[in-house]
Amino acid sequence: MSYQAEKLSRENIIIDGHIDLPFRLYKKNLLFEKKIELDKETSGNFDIPKAVRGGLNCPFMSIYIPSDKNFDEAFVLADNLIDLVDNVIKSNQKNLAHASGPSDVDQNFIENKISLPMGMENGSALGKDINNIKYFFSRGIRYLTLTHAKDNQICDSSYDSKRTWNGLSDFGVEVIKEMNKIGMMVDVSHVSDKTFYEVLKISKKPLVATHSSPRKFTPGFERNMSDEMIIDLAENGGVIMINFGSSFVNQRSNKIFSEIEKKVKDYKTKKNLKSDHKELDKYKNDLINEMNPFASIEDVVETIDHVYKLVGIDHIGFGSDFDGLGNSLPEGLKDVSMYPNIIERLLKKNYSEEDIKKICCENLFRVWNANLQNHQT
């Protein structure tokens, strides 16, 4: 590791748009655990020692709601997962802290604390009540990923072939307007292309894709963003935070992972399992070990460089999806200790220290501040 890369990872605030720690803890049956210490090394992608080594200062905690929950279940789960993040912070007060906006993140950084702002992944938790946006904002949610694997009451998902609304529903239109008003960022990761363009038309604030990569490297994979969409997102002032997952950054990996997903889905149906059942994880891991679908860190750096060449430096961030990708991360990017590996490679590609600072934090801070400006809660 070069001295300069190490130094930059320490000196800069590093933001990550999407880390699935809450759901990882949920799967370990820690949902109602009051004390959850993270100051020792764990087997997960995120813990405090790894974050300190990697210079990570501001990982957005994903309040992830699986698509098979109904509105009531989704609301309760979201509420409980937010409590869980509160408990994680309380249990590690020396090292972790809440953050409502960029100024809190700055202050926590000065105090040597890692900020854990929250984003909610799947608007199903809003149900049909627009006031829930205000409620979840008051609980600390700073972005909403409109949907996840399926169409919901707000919009269509890239993973769902039904195309229920052909973009946004009427309620979805209201949701975007209300989010703009409240100051909650709109996350366009997971939505269909049509949804993206409708959101872009309606939103008066810059958008964020918290964990998506350029589709150029994964043709036909709608979960990633086309060049045209990245150009339009940039025009709106938004940011694409690059997903590190092997299947997001490399075509071969993408193909193998979609085969794996299909097999897992068939297995889930055959055995009649819930989507968060442990047996599915084991089945999937066995397939991964068998099929070796891994991308490399160079692939991730290529996607960053592609966005840079397409729209310049002001619209790129990190959105690893750590703790949400299972065993599918590229070599050299297996957990939150490894951001310096990317920085080292960007330096080799002649990215300046200012460029790297923009990727690490300034671009997302710009979008976050713009969303919070004149907000009414």
Ligand SMILES: [Zn+2]
């Ligand atoms: Zn996701």
